[in-house]
Amino acid sequence: MEDKNTKMNSKKSLIASGLVSLALLAGVALVMAKDSSQRKIVVFDPTLNEAARDELLAAHGAVKVKDLSLINASVVLLPSKVNENALLQRPGVLRVDEDVTVYALAKPAPAPQPSQVMPWGIDRVDAEMVWPSDNNADPVRVAVVDTGISASHPDLVDNIKGGHNAINPAKSWNDDNGHGSHVAGTVGALNNAVGVVGVGPLVDLYAVKVLNRNGSGFLSDVIEGIQWSVANGMQVVNMSLGTSSDVQSMHDAVAAAYNAGVVVVAAAGNSGDAVGYPAAYPEVIAVSATDSSDNLASFSSRGPEVDLAAPGVSVYSTYKGTGYATLSGTSMAAPHVTGSAALVLNTPVGAYDANGNGVWDPSEVQQKLQDRAVDLGDLGYDNLYGWGLVNAYNAVQP
Ligand SMILES: [Ca+2]
């Protein structure tokens, strides 16, 4: 946790006075939750139509921010707790969830990189042994749900195929923080003459911006990012973010993505303690972080929800603008698994087609990644490394 700097500490103390316990996550991407007193997620009975919902909301003084069709909900501003309680009494209103705030912190340390180097994590998961056979495959669509992706980065730009700004759909998904670009580079930086190279250098990257330039954003924007990913045919969603708050709307959103066939990967958290959310949900592949000696990082969250481990200490990758940076966190581990999942999706499902439908389903991808991981720590499954260190090369073998 050596890079958990003073800025983070001041955030912690700021949040300590909030009503919801400190959450956090993503390595350098620290994510915390606090009470956002007016902004709520109102979840309706699915049989209620939009007009009826809007009428209900208006009757209780709620100002609608947006709808979240994925989970039959609306994001609203409520003037007071009285309005919320009254709304809860109405038939058709299932629940009112906190629209918790999430924060990501990245330390700015861009350094120019004149020639391409292979980051140690890419080598460790043996991604480079997969590339030659992958060259002619259809690119897999990967959504990086984060601070955006640098639209001008020469080591990313050819792989960026689109995106969405859930905070303000009228604005760009360009990364004004750096964290999302770092994650994107580990997933799929270009195999060229400069900078770094990702696990899957031919993937199609989609920038789903849910955290702002300061690395903060509402949970509802994260949910909208997941919703966009489902609606736009994303095959893998990477979430290097999280919170200690277990909010039902978030679980519903990742479950909807999973049921739609989307592989969802998330960082386990940087608390050194229990796995955070969304990583802890069963529909999500939870990733802990290892160092270059294959030991679990001290900051890495751990517990029975961990599925896989991946490199997450001193990871060198692309950053905002045209920069590069070395960062640590489970935020950096998750994209190694996301990239590996994308490489698996480029191979025939074969014997892993548990439900016999001829295509990869999220549970089948997860099963193969787990079966082909390199066991670490105690023999077999354990709470630190899950099923072991992800290995892209093993995972794409028949
Ligand atoms: Ca290697």
Ligand SMILES: [Ca+2]
């Ligand atoms: Ca490169």
Ligand SMILES: [Ca+2]
């Ligand atoms: Ca299947």
Ligand SMILES: [Ca+2]
């Ligand atoms: Ca083990």
